[in-house]
Amino acid sequence: MSENAGAVIVAAGSGTRMAGGDKLFTEVAGRPLLAHAIAPFQECAPIERIVLVMATLKLKRGRELVERYEFTKVTALVKGGERRQDSVRAGLEALDECEFVAIHDGARPLVTGELIERGLDATRETGAAAPAVQIADTVKEADPDGTVLRTLDRSRLWAVQTPQVFRYELLVRAHREVAADVTDDAAMVEALGERVRLFEGDRRNLKVTMPEDLVLIEALVVAGVKVA
Secondary structure (H helix, E strand, O other), X not given: OOOOEEEEEEEOOOOOOXXXXXXXXXXXXXXXXXXXXXXXXXXXXXXXXXXXXXXXHHHHHHHHHHHHOOOOOEEEEEEOOOOHHHHHHHHHHHOOOOOEEEEEEOOOOOOOHHHHHHHHHHHHHHOEEEEEEXXXXXXXXXXXXXOEEEEOOXXXXXXXXXXXXXXXXXXXXXXXXXXXXXXXXXXXXXHOOOOOEEEEOOOOOOOOOOHHHHHHHHHHHHOOOOOO
16 A cells, blocks of 8 residues: 555534534635635645545535535545544545545644644654644643642643544554544544654644634734744
8 A cells, every 4th residue: 555645624513612603614814714724635745635524414515615615635525423533433434545644623724734744744653643732821630619639740731733643544443442532533542552642733723612713813814824
């Protein structure tokens, strides 16, 4: 099997924190947020094919977006599952076997080809890699009533982003063998006892979860800021 890469872009969330708006199709600097997230994968040479995972009711709009922006690498649009990991699994099943696979959140529109390629480079060495930035704030662990239990050593704490990149066979095995609820694909690979390497992410590689995030994202796009 020749070395090649695919991508699964997960855009199946409900967006319940967006006050009724559909964040994925909200226009940012003249194009939908989701189009910003897909474009760098379309333009990244090592990525040969893309699977887009969406909620059932959004599949039609997703197909229209793919056609409108000529995302020719998108080979399949599939419906998501109940959990994020179910959605990723559906995407993997629709993706032809490849050497590497990048898993990306559709709500992170400031990803770039450079960041994708950094992930591929790291994964060639380790088999599993995730972009991350060090935590800048002090982080405390608290009990349910808000009483501080301890202050964590932030020098060892990282905020993990996407795209997370894996050897295809490793991630498929993780999704086959790990049934526990997890928050990202790196955690699934960790559950197998495999190591995941962190590589340099970017603080501008933001995930849109709240309405105010869109204001910042649009300002960065209009200013021509790219993730480096």
